[in-house]
Each structure stands twice: as C-alpha cells, then as structure tokens.
Amino acid sequence: MERLGTGIGWRPEIADAVERMPGIDWVEAVAENVCPGHLPESLRRLRARGVTVIPHGVSLGLGGADRPDAERLAALAERAQALGAPLVTEHIAFVRAGGALTASPLLEAGHLLPVPRTRDALDVLCENVRIAQDALPVPLAVENIAALISWPGEEMTEGQFLYELVERTGVRLLIDVANLHTNHVNRGEDPAKALAELPLEAIAYVHVAGGFARDGVWHDSHAHPVPPEVLDILADLASRVSPPGVLLERDENFPEPAVLEGELAAIRGAVERGVRVGLGTGEVGARGPAAEAPRTAEPPTGPARQRLALAQAALLSALVAGTPVPEGFDRVRLGVQARALAGKRADVVGKVAPELPRILGEGYRAAFVAYAHGHPMTGGYRRDALSFAEHLLVSGRLADGPAREAVREWWLERSGPAPRSPRTGGRVVRAARKVLLHR
Helix, strand or coil, rough: CCCCCEEECCHHHHHHHHHHCCCEEEEEEEHHHHHHHCCCCCHHHHHHHEEEEEEECCCCCCCCCCCCCCHHHHHHHHHHHHCCCCCCCEECCCEEEEEECCCCEEEEEEEEEECCHHHHHHHHHHHHHHHHHCCCCCCEEECCCCCCCCCCCCCHHHHHHHHHHHHCCCCEEEEEEHHHHHHHHHHHHHHHHHHCCCCHHHEEEEEEEECEEEEEEEEECCCCCCCHHHHHHHHHHHHHHHCCCCECCCCCCCCCHHHHHHHHHHHHHHHHHHHHHHHCCCCCCCCCCCCCCCCCCCCCCCCHHHHHHHHHHHHHHHHHHCCCCCCCHHHHHHHHHHHHHHHHHHHHHHHCCCCHHHHHHHHHHHHHHHHHHCECCCCHHHHHHHHHHHHHHHHCCCCCCCCHHHHHHHHHHHHCCCCCCCCCCHHHHHHHHHHHCCC
C-alpha cells in the first residue's frame, strides 16, 4: 500500500480552505457526492497538484443480506477511475433491509447500521466483499463503524470478525479510531484489545473524527473537535504499526481553517508519539499489505442470507417503522438509535431541500421528526423530502396561509417528471394535483 500521509475529508463547504492548508497530502471525497463527468474544480486543482483523491462510499451496504447492487458498484468504479484513485473505500454496515428476501417493503436506514458478528453475517459479508472486489478497478478497503446498539447472540469480537474477513477475502481495512472510541463508550469494548486482534498489516489508512457524549451515549457526529481519547487510540495504533495514511473527517459545523489545521497538527503529534513508543518496544514497523487471499470453497450463503435478511429487517423496522423491538435488544438503546435516525433524516432532508426549513422556520424539525416516526424512508432523501411535503399538505397539519402555499408550490414544482410548464397542459396537470391535495 502506498504511503498517503496526512489528509482531510474534502467537503464543498471547506473546499477553498483545504486547497490552502499546508501539509495536506491527500483528500477523501464522499463517492455519492461526486459526478464523474463534472468533477468539482477544487478536486481538479488538487489532483493537478499531485494530491491523491480517494472516493469513500456510504450507500453500498456490504453488510446487508442482499448481494451488492450492480449499478452502485459500477458507479463506485466510475468514480475511482475519474479520480485516478489508488483504492476505494466502503463500510462494514447495512443501510437497507426488507425486499425480496423477506417479502416485505424495502426500508432505507439513511445511516450505517452495525452487522451482527455471527457466522451467518460473516459468510454473507465475505461473499459481498468478493463481488465488490471483482467489480472494482482498484483495491477495496472496508471501514469498521460506530454503533449505538449491540446485537444479541454475537459469536465474535470485532477484532476476530475483521481478522477472519481479511483472511478469507484479502480485503484491506480502513480503521476508524473514533469509531473504536464510540464502541468503547456505547458497547463496553476495549479499543486496545480490538487493535491487538486486528490484522494491522492490512490497514490501508485511518480515520479520525470528533463527537459528543449525551446521556451516557457517545454520538459519532463528525461535527465536533477530536477528543483526547481518540488521539490516544490513534497513538496506540501507531505504536503497533506505521499507518500508511491518517485522515481527519469533518462533515458539518465547520470551524475556522486554523482550528482544522490545529486538529491536523494534533493528529500528526499523536502518530509521532505512538511511533516513538513503538520504536522503544521494537513493535512498530512499515509492514507490507495483506496478500490477496486464495479463493477457497465457501459455504453456500443462501440460507445465511435468508436468516440475516429476516434479522436485519426486523431491527430496521423497529427503528424506523415503530414495530416491536426484536427479542434480545436493549429497548432503551434502540429508542436512542431511533431518535438519532429521525434527527439525521431531518438534517439531511433540510440540506437536500433547504427551502423546506426556510418555509417552516423553527417548526421544521419537530414536524419532520413527527412525520418520520410513522413514515419510513423507502427511496432516498430527495423522495423523502417530497413525501414529507405531501404529508404536510394532505394530512392538514399545515394550516392555510403563506407557509402552506409555499410548500404546495414547492411540491408542485418538483413532484412531476419535468419542471412546471406555463402552457395550458401544465396548468391542467397542476389543477389536478390541487384536487388531489384537497385544495
């Protein structure tokens, strides 16, 4: 694996600042937010300067019961080629459940949810990773995620689960030390033990991010400063192996560039501190990447997929549709997760459709969270925004007045197959929609 150095997550909001930051060796861009045929000029300029750009996927759902979607894989491959990336990354998570395997409606989480550390889940994940590896033009690395909840009946620790995944597939690892801290607080898992069990030679790079604690739960927000505890885990990792690259993630609530530069300096300092400790014990070293695992006979995954599909659908339905909590889960913690999912949906829809928060003002978030509890997301955030607006209009929850009229006009403008037309036909269509909306 090539040495990446120190990087930062590229986001449009801080694109100009990232270009001016000293000591940035590489950046990571959310794959779904990049259009291969129309790369942002900032990314073009960074690439022209020799800065490596790596696409980071968030929607593939490699830990889900279904096989990876061919179109999503093709889109990820296209972005890797457009950016000239040396690898692509995704998550060990499931992001949707239901559908054909369970003969139930397909539900979208809008979030990365943990995979149970069971033999069934590992068999399915290994096959999904191999499918992805075969479809991608560059190596794949997968990331451990943060979790608020634990699955009952788990058969392995995270370190054991990841070690066997690497051994069976040869996939590389993106280790997020902030997620190790999150799982320490939320699930009582020892980050040092997890690091000791990991195949460290398979690490492609490392993520570092901030979060916050509330009511005894750590939220991996990517919107707060990196805490000392996360830097300590990074130093521990660096004492065991020299990480090829370390990257600071920040997704919102962006501070001044000088603050981000200070966090990058603290990250470099933690790595140097760990390396000094490792040199003192003789443990640290620049190891080679994990060898590609031989393709050996694997157990058939059909029955495992069916069992995993039923389990994941039951959990996600409890989180987003209010169905009974599956046996063995912590009801209180599931309630925290459900509220977090609804809040995240409100935040993302507010970004995708910024007109709605402007129209509804301070009442937007409460109105959306109330809607979310009874209306699971089934088609992505843009469809979610339209469905929310339609719900406000049809349910009568929005009183007559300027706000209702503005929401109605917004919905009419975006709900059809094409922009509104000033011609007679367009007016007829709009009139019909008005009737449907009980105008």
